Amino acid sequence: MKCEELLAMLNEYVDGTVNPAICEEFERHMAGCNPCQVVVDNIRKTITLYKNGEPYEIPAECRERLHDVLRKKWHEKHAAK
Amino acid sequence: MTMPAPLSPEIPDVELVRRAQAGDLDAFEALTQRHEQRVYGLAMRMLRQEHDAEDITQQTFLSVLEHLDGFRGEASFSTWVLRIASHAALKLIRKRKGLPTVSLDETPDDDDIHAVPHPEYIADWRQSPEELIHQHEIQRLLDEALARLDEKHRLVFLLRDVEGLSVKEAAAALDLSEANVKVRLLRARLQLREHLTQTLGDPASRLIRSHHQHEH
Numbered sequence: 001m002k003c004e005e006l007l008a009m010l011n012e013y014v015d016g017t018v019n020p021a022i023c024e025e026f027e028r029h030m031a032g033c034n035p036c037q038v039v040v041d042n043i044r045k046t047i048t049l050y051k052n053g054e055p056y057e058i059p060a061e062c063r064e065r066l067h068d069v070l071r072k073k074w075h076e077k078h079a080a081k
Numbered sequence: 082m083t084m085p086a087p088l089s090p091e092i093p094d095v096e097l098v099r100r101a102q103a104g105d106l107d108a109f110e111a112l113t114q115r116h117e118q119r120v121y122g123l124a125m126r127m128l129r130q131e132h133d134a135e136d137i138t139q140q141t142f143l144s145v146l147e148h149l150d151g152f153r154g155e156a157s158f159s160t161w162v163l164r165i166a167s168h169a170a171l172k173l174i175r176k177r178k179g180l181p182t183v184s185l186d187e188t189p190d191d192d193d194i195h196a197v198p199h200p201e202y203i204a205d206w207r208q209s210p211e212e213l214i215h216q217h218e219i220q221r222l223l224d225e226a227l228a229r230l231d232e233k234h235r236l237v238f239l240l241r242d243v244e245g246l247s248v249k250e251a252a253a254a255l256d257l258s259e260a261n262v263k264v265r266l267l268r269a270r271l272q273l274r275e276h277l278t279q280t281l282g283d284p285a286s287r288l289i290r291s292h293h294q295h296e297h
Contacts, residue, residue, distance in 0.1 A: 003290070007197060011267050035290040039200045042274045042282075047242050048210040049277070050227075054220050058121040062135045070113060070142055074106055077146065 001029040006036050014043055094158040102150055109149070113142050116159060119244060120166045126227055126239055127170040137173065141166040156253055163244060164254035167236055174232050197267055202275060203290060204282030213281070226276040230269055237262055238269035 006029050012018035013026050030037045058066075088097065088111040097115075100108035117138060124137035144165050152161060206213075213219050227235055240251045241262070252262045 004199075007199070007271075008267075011263055011270070014270075035200070035203045035288045038203050038205055038286075038288060039274070042200075042203075042206065042278050043270055045206055045210050046270065046274045046277055049213060049219070049223060050238075050243055050273070051245075052210065052214055053223055053243075055118065056122040056125040056134070058118055058138070059131070062121070062131070062138070063117065065135070066117060066139055066142060067110065067113065069139055070110070070146060071106070073143060073146055074109060078104060 001025045003029075003033065003036055006030070006033075007039075010040070010043065014040065014047070095154060098149070098152060098154070098158055102152075109146065112158065113145075116162045117142070119159070120162060123163065123166055123239055123244065124170055126224070126243070127232065127236065128173065129224065129228060133173060137166060137169050140169045144169070156250070160246060160250050160254055163240060163246070167240065167254060171232060171236065197264070198271060198275075200271065200275060200290070202278050202282060202287065204278055204284065204287040206278065206281045207283045208281070222277065222280055226273050229276060230272055234265050234269040234272070237265040238273070241266050242270070 006013075006026060009018060009022060009026060013023065018026065030040065088107060092111075094112065094115070097108045097112045101112060120141050121134055121138045124134035124141075125131070128134055128137065141162065145162060152158070156164070227238075230238065236255065237251060237257075240246045240254060241248065246254065248259050248262050248266070251257075251266075252259045255262070257265075
């Protein structure tokens with residue numbers, strides 16, 4: 001496996017959906033290729049950071065406006081039926 | 082005005098959808114409450130402005146209300162909602178940029194795995210994600226890196242890696258092929274890695290990759 005081929009399989013490897021034979025090849029390549037090893041590690045950490053990052057809280061007033069608009073629309077819709 | 086208490090969290094979305102379709106406003110509000118946070122978060126990460134995020138959130142749920150009767154549950158309710166929000170966000174971004182608002186067109190290079198950029202800055206990070214996540218500045222860095230992505234790559238990344246949709250679900254939500262989603266996701270992940278590593282990487286551990294391809 002070449003570095004470029006590894007790159008093309010990166011998603012499947014990181015997501016754990018790569019087939020076992022290719023996974024073995026992938027790992028054999030990484031064992032002998034420090035840059036690829038570091039890139040894979042960086043990618044995993046990148047995903048972890050975004051997954052666990054601070055969520056954007058919807059502000060209370062924004063939420064209230066949303067529900068007001070929806071209730072109004074709901075009643076319009078159901079009155080028209 | 083106070084919000085109604087959410088209906089029991091054990092009631093699945095499909096049941097709430099059925100009740101809302103039958104005219105139960107409480108069920109519709111409960112559905113909205115369950116999903117408004119995700120929609121708002123996605124919109125904030127796509128548009129980076131509270132005003133726009135509010136606009137997208139309202140548009141999304143108004144559209145949900147309008148089309149609720151036609152929702153037959155082919156996809157999960159949450160995927161359906163994210164689909165509506167995604168298209169609304171892209172439309173607004175394209176409008177802002179003065180681009181035609183035909184969304185998510187597949188361009189030929191998107192399917193070309195060989196056009197994926199190669200990693201440039203390769204270095205171990207100085208700290209673990211667990212240490213980083215508690216630092217105030219990290220959120221700004223994450224947002225900046227995201228903002229640098231082309232919106233169609235950003236959207237795929239957010240749906241897949243932040244919202245946790247499968248590749249198949251993301252493809253359905255965005256009307257793309259799975260192959261296309263995979264290539265966009267790879268580009269997004271690689272670009273984010275590049276940007277974050279420039280700040281978080283340890284220069285002392287930086288590796289220079291030789292340009293010829295070696296085989297092992």
